[in-house]
Amino acid sequence: MNKIFILLIVSLLPISRVLGQSPFTAPDSLLVIQSGIASYYGKAFHKRQTASGEVFDMMDYTAAHKHLPFGTLLKVTNLTNGYQVIVRINDRLPKSSKRVIDLSRVSAEQLSMVTDGIVDVTMEVLSHHAIAQLREFYDGVPVDLRLRLYYEPLQAFKDELAMLKIEF
Numbered sequence: 001m002n003k004i005f006i007l008l009i010v011s012l013l014p015i016s017r018v019l020g021q022s023p024f025t026a027p028d029s030l031l032v033i034q035s036g037i038a039s040y041y042g043k044a045f046h047k048r049q050t051a052s053g054e055v056f057d058m059m060d061y062t063a064a065h066k067h068l069p070f071g072t073l074l075k076v077t078n079l080t081n082g083y084q085v086i087v088r089i090n091d092r093l094p095k096s097s098k099r100v101i102d103l104s105r106v107s108a109e110q111l112s113m114v115t116d117g118i119v120d121v122t123m124e125v126l127s128h129h130a131i132a133q134l135r136e137f138y139d140g141v142p143v144d145l146r147l148r149l150y151y152e153p154l155q156a157f158k159d160e161l162a163m164l165k166i167e168f
Helices: 002-019 105-109 128-137 158-164
Strands: 032-041 062-065 073-078 084-092 100-102 119-124
Touching: 032 073, 032 105, 062 073, 073 100, 084 100, 084 105, 100 105
Parallel strands: 032 100, 062 084
Antiparallel strands: 032 119, 062 100, 073 084, 073 119
16 A cells, blocks of 8 residues: 555656746747846946936846847846846847847856856746737847747637638
């Protein structure tokens, strides 16, 4: 009887790990909107005003981007080690910057990139709904962002549905 009980507990372990995962850690390449080089900024800009008007705190999970709307939440993944961080856009990068994102010091520490200074990253929005919101924000989607919707709303009227019925 004890062996059956132990086998039952062991067999349930993988299920409990899957159920306990955060929805933000599930790999979903459909949510990746940009890839490139990330850097970080800290002491030189600490307590100075950002482009959004708020005061930069290098210990907040924030970032600068060329043109994403202020308040946009992104999951940034360090491609070297797989570490991830969720940041909020509150500042602007110069249009001429070759970097895709500038992270706060604490965000860089979470990605374990402080020693390197720059790393290759991917940036994801947190939901398909966020992609739709970003598409509505822009008149024309910037060429460096991937904001594709992978579903089209389906609208059908009663008569059209009747025509589609297949009789056997």
